[in-house]
Amino acid sequence: MGNVHRVVVLALDGVYPFELGIAHRVFGAAGGRYEVLTCSVDGGPVRTNSDFSVTVAHGPEVLSTADTVILPPCETALVSPELPEAVGAALAAIPRGARIVSICTGAVLLAAAGLLDGRPATTHWALVDRFRAWFPEVALDPDVLFIDDGDILTSAGAASGVDVCLHLLRKDHGTALANRVARLAVVPPWRDGGQAQYIEQPVPEPTANDTSATRQWALENLHEPLALADLAGHARMSLRTFARRFNEEVGMSPGRWLIQQRVTRARDLLESTDLAVDDIAGQVGFATGTSLRQHLHAAIGVTPLAYRRTFRGGVGAGV
Template structure:
């Protein structure tokens, strides 16, 4: 986790100005994606109940803009809002899906030039075409909606394109695959800014999964589970109640009275990842919550979260979040 993220988190907990998010809306903006940013960031609160973000919508030129639906949106702010933003997010527009390529409008280019150095920049769905056309993704890892992936790669060969992810984060420049993965991207940014506890609270308020890792495949053709066959929910509930101890695949399968092979297949169909990987994710979430909200020692957190030892937990947090347990606690522990 870089120093800029740590500074943002500590400033918020110290009661300084809210993190300012600016949404750069274009004509024919996808209304769902525009609302995602307001809904997700708007719910983030400190332990004292204070709003952690200020979200504003701006456009290259203020006024009414069309959406992909049967209504328009009146945008009061012009591109000057971008110069004051800590994070800039570019949602998709219907025009992005046209087969022919077009250069950026001069007004859009001028608006992007107002983004201050050091600001975090993100796109949702095909908003990545804007970032790439502006040169912001050159040499960086990025993704976009799978339906537009071939056209994106052909037009921007200097971008390190990754189709099989929900979102990417390359040193403060982020992209997401589609509308729903925009939710994952926003939660990822909140988690980076203020920790897992805040992000999880927002996820619960929106009734969405608290964490789908960016590396999860965005589009996988797989059969729907047979509704007559029991799901893996019983095993998952049992695992969450027993995270503090070692859990084997055989034990998980036993909760559903099935073989390990059948259980693994059903689990992948239902959750989209392996049981082992899912368990690791849940333990990381549990560890982060304990580091943020309790006075347990690092060793006690490791045991309670099911990692067994502080060394094992340190390796997993370093691989997943890029920080040690003590650094995570120092950054995200409230006053």
């Protein structure tokens, strides 16, 4: 299997227990491909934001051995633009080339350490005003679930921490493993990082007039050239009503959602089959192989050839 990828989680006082456990829940279920260690800045127990503390097995020295570092959030009252000396020393121990991932308020630590200067980042929507006032040099985007900027990834609150970890798992080992881990955790296998983290309108209660049945129908018919009129017709709604309800329920337009589903299905086929790109394009509803190449590159920045090489160790026919 090769070298095991080491993930180190830095727990600080006031940490949220749920987010503290995300890395182990995701990477720890990946069949031994990762080793997940939890540390504190001094090796001592860490007070959570709940009514208990946690004892960690490691001190900050393990950060120097990390391939990926996860920074879970602390309660908002403890967040400050000033980086505590012990935290700064811990972050300085992270080796060059390691990935760093923040969840929610963890982005404040990265910004306070100067690691986000001039870079895109996100954090929880409720922290946006303070973050912008404290760190105007950061290109903050508060409207997304997570941002992958290569060696640094930032994510919004709670569940988006699961999303960004599954995203990394998918990048490292492919869709099939990420989907399997997601099923074990009973969470959606994939939510695009650009999806809105906060929808102003409450999600409607499921009714006979919601769009879930149409979404399922669309997934079963991705090979067809589905248009908004087709989706609205299946849902028995006007175009305007369908588009509005779809956006309320999903957080994006029907067209954008369809492209995401087509790209996801194409990635599955690139990983699991030797089908030529033109054949895959036809199966997922893109008009041509060129269209598939354009959408795949826009989504993840690589060609079908590079993607297949990454996850299959070779090249399929007609790529």
